[in-house]
């Protein structure tokens with residue numbers, strides 16, 4: 001069953017057609033990769049899914065409900081979490097607090113006036129956060145200021161913030177960019193495990209083909225705002241059109 | 253204790269002890285000494301410390317936690333004062349109903365102003381709050397004060413007249429704000445040798461209010477709600493994409509902060525049953541911004557320190573005049589004395605704002621964390637010095 005169904009989405013920025021007639025169907029419990037050269041419109045597509053941008057036309061259905069016109073927090077509450085291309089974290093807060101906040105969002109909904117409760121008493125949520133911290137092997141940095149983390153660690157933190165929400169759909173915009181090889185491999189393992197064990201559907205945008213081919217079950221190639229092909233990794237590898245559009249362009 | 257961790261409990265206890273002992277601690281100079289003019293332990297000034305302390309604590313809940321800079325918080329202060337005085341006029345001089353109404357009405361105002369202003373952030377939010385405050389000022393100063401409908405008594409200010417209704421006022425009750433008969437002006441004068449300490453009812457009443465306000469602020473800072481507000485300051489976008497609606501969180505913070513201001517305004521009318529429009533002017537809004545930044549934005553104790561600092565120096569510097577200066581410099585040759593007095597003259601008396609401006613600049617440039625940061629630096633320095641002493645001792649010992 002398709003958990004995410006994008007149909008005929010168009011988005012223009014002035015004269016630039018960032019997305020033109022994009023169709024995308026993501027099956028539940030799969031890892032679906034979107035690849036394409038810089039400026040192909042990959043991030044723009046994600047922006048249309050999470051309520052950051054409103055497409056000019058088309059429809060976006062998540063679990064048979066339209067997400068268009070909903071506010072970002074409502075879309076998240078439907079079960080969609082996103083890791084951004086440039087890490088978006090709470091730099092002034094500690095790593096643990098960064099993870100606690102999505103925990104509250106998941107448990108209490110979009111707003112709750114918990115002004116007289118004590119943060120330190122939320123042992124259940126703290127345990128949950130500690131567990132996810134050890135999953136992304138960041139236990140050592142638990143009490144560090146998030147702003148002081150390395151770029152790769154910020155990404156892992158952001159991923160943990162999304163994972164702790166146990167979303168139904170996880171959108172990852174270049175999750176391994178700026179990571180060392182070893183960390184990249186750890187991330188691949190983590191994502192594989194999450195997809196298998198926790199049954200989270202993933203849409204992953206990635207330039208690193210090693211990551212793409214290790215994880216993805218379906219791949220959509222986007223070029224100049226239009227989907228070129230959608231197929232299995234094996235078929236994509238041998239597709240001359242992809243070689244030309246994607247690999248050809250990314251080399252210059 | 254009381255749901256506070258150890259560090260907060262000690263801070264809270266220190267605040268309680270300091271406010272209780274303030275009439276003594278702030279009066280270090282004997283009454284007859286020439287330094288007595290630097291004493292701060294008299295009721296009028298101490299009341300200002302705690303009342304503006306409350307105002308600044310509340311302002312800091314909004315500005316310190318969320319980073320939203322309201323430039324119109326004095327509107328709530330004024331609304332609080334007017335509400336309290338109306339209770340006096342219509343019903344009773346008892347301060348409890350007056351304060352309750354002050355907090356409720358300022359809360360309602362905060363909901364309305366916050367709902368509109370929070371549609372924007374950053375500088376636009378500040379400008380919107382400023383505009384609302386100036387509108388409230390104009391309403392109070394002229395619009396709501398005409399013969400047919402006189403809510404604010406315009407320029408004169410709202411005060412109590414002999415023919416006011418005062419429905420529940422009885423024979424035997426003080427003709428001044430009181431707490432179930434205990435008049436707010438009563439002062440017990442405690443003489444100890446050459447010192448005289450003034451223990452004033454209104455001061456202690458306001459001090460208890462500040463202690464409560466401080467306690468609530470600590471709880472709020474340490475609650476999940478407080479963390480959400482910090483998250484808004486840090487990255488509001490992220491918060492929204494994390495499934496939290498920042499709007500109601502902001503509005504709640506704004507309203508709580510406005511109610512603190514309303515309580516402070518009500519307390520101003522407890523110490524003096526009068527409400528004037530100038531309390532709502534933009535300069536008053538600016539003052540609480542200065543207090544918070546000067547003391548230490550986002551810290552618990554900072555706003556209280558900042559309020560005390562500004563009110564103390566306002567009082568001291570505005571009291572010093574040329575005559576006093578001549579007295580100080582009298583030991584110098586006449587010519588030099590006159591020159592010195594001429595140089596210092598613009599910074600004292602009415603010119604004390606100049607001094608405040610310079611102090612503010614110095615703090616912002618050298619101590620961006622405010623007085624709290626200053627204190628932390630001194631503590632660190634002392635620790636380092638004592639460590640060095642210990643280290644020196646150790647090497648001496650090993651050398652022997």
Ligand SMILES: Nc1ncnc2c1ncn2[C@@H]1O[C@H](COP(=O)(O)OP(=O)(O)OP(=O)(O)O)[C@@H](O)[C@H]1O
Nearest residue numbers: 013016018036037038039040041042043044045085
């Ligand atoms: N908010 C915006 N306003 C104007 N133009 C935009 C905006 N966002 C994206 N664009 C443009 O739309 C095109 C697609 O951008 P997008 O960020 O989606 O590309 P991408 O595929 O994610 O590229 P990359 O691999 O570099 O991240 C680019 O030409 C970009 O300059």
Ligand SMILES: [Mg+2]
Nearest residue numbers: 042043044085
């Ligand atoms: Mg991108």
